[in-house]
Amino acid sequence: MVIELQEDVLAPIEVKHQYAVVAITKHGVDIARRLHANFPNTDVYYMSKFERGDEREHNVQLFKNSVRMLFPALFKHYDGIITIISLGAVVRMIAPLLVDKKVDPAVVVIDDRGDNVISMLSGHLGGANALTHTVADALGANAVITTASDVQKTIPVDLFGAKFGWQWDSAEKLTPVSAAVVNEEHVAIVQEAGEKNWWMHDAPMPPSLVEYASLESAMAAKPDAALIISHRLLNEDDLVENHVIYRPKSLVIGMGCNRGTLAEEVDAVIKETLQELGLSIKSVKALVTFELKRDEPCFHDITSKYDWQFKWYTKDELNSQLVTDPSDTVFKYTGVYGVSEPAVRLYSGNDELLLVKKKSGNTTISVAEILF
Structure with a gap:
């Protein structure tokens, strides 16, 4: 879907993360996509003429018409806005939206080569200076901070x-x-x-x-x-x-399910299991499964809801891993002795699982901590 920007109409954006990244040039799009890969707590926006076909997968929203009309919605919904637009142009576009340093979002500007990241607005209270350092670190760029007190070099x-x-x-x-x-x-x-x-x-x-x-x-x-x-x-x-x-994004969930299992059941099993284990759902990074289950709507719905990575493994990959309680019945119909357990072993790289396997309704679930 392409957002059709209109004068005096708040853009119908979909907000998933804390920060927005906006680009309007070909090189800016490359920088925006690279930044999102290294700084996942961002939603990316760029012009529809630069569409590449994989925008949904990379959490990108496309728009057409003047980018100026996008800023009112961004100001309303985001803690910080990262723009890959010239500094002067951004000044002119956001000037009518400024209220007070206590409520204005952080605004950061990146040049079109990605060499410099500039803290532009709400450096202290809005967190733009800290955001500038984070973005510069993610891009390997130079952080430009103009406030004297931010030379302390400490944790934001x-x-x-x-x-x-x-x-x-x-x-x-x-x-x-x-x-x-x-x-x-x-x-x-x-x-x-x-x-x-x-x-x-x-x-x-x-x-x-x-x-x-x-x-x-x-x-x-x-x-x-x-x-x-x-x-x-x-x-x-x-x-x-x-x-x-x-x-931290330090947990991975492995799941298998019967064909046609509802997303509501999968969601309930995940929440119940994490609560039993004393684990936060905010720390889940990915849901993994068998390639035969890669088209299950329930898994796509859940990973989209929580913005988790969705990954599946082949029969040979799963059979290369330890399965504590192998199932001959599962092997008879699928060619693998287990799904959830070997899948989390593969993704996490961890031999000591937090949950080896639990059968619940139409699902099986395993949980592991990712080794870094």
Whole structure:
């Protein structure tokens, strides 16, 4: 579908992520697609004349007519807008939309070669300076920051791990935790899952940021604030008051199902299983299955709903993996001894599964932590 932009009509956009990326040139489209691949917490918009045929797969929305008419909807729905448009043009287009630095979204500008990323609007309160660093890191570009206080080179709390697709559970404590980081108070960092290479600066981490091996040791140290990276459901009463929990994309779900299983049943099984295991659904990265199930509408519906990767494996690939309780019946009809268990082993690279296999109604489900 192509969005037909009209004067004084709010564009009917589909918002899935926290940030929007907008491009209007051929080179800009290349940069936008590359940025989305390295910074998944983005929705991409570009002109329909640059359509490549795989836009739905890459979370791209096409539009026609003046890009100026797209900005009112973007301002209304996104925390940040990343534009691959000249700085002067962006200034003119967004000027009528500006309200106050407390409510305006962050606006970042990238040049048409992707060499420079410029923090343009809402640098501090809106997070544009931190967003600029994240985007520049994702593109291997130069971050251009013009505010003096942002030379501290520390963790941007609202964007911590954003380039990996990490999400925070709640925005309630972002402000006090950010203040603790900026003011160099004792901030504990506990990482239980996810990518390890999250420090984005060439300078050492400030001594006020202290990494702990466990939540227990971190809380015993009585820090002023805490950054916690985990896919576990945590009892927040056991944590320091000012904390932010980040959900890394560190889990994969393997599933098999009977032909024609409803998406509602699959959704319910996934939620119930994750709750039983004490795991956050925000940390799921992918759903994997057998190639014979790649056209099941229920799997397409679920992965689209949660913006998960959907991957399937061949018979030979599945049969190359350990199956704890192989099924001769499944093999008779499909040529494989199992689906959900070997699929998550393949995707995660992990021999120790969080759930080997559970049969529930018309489905089987397995869960694994992804090894990074």
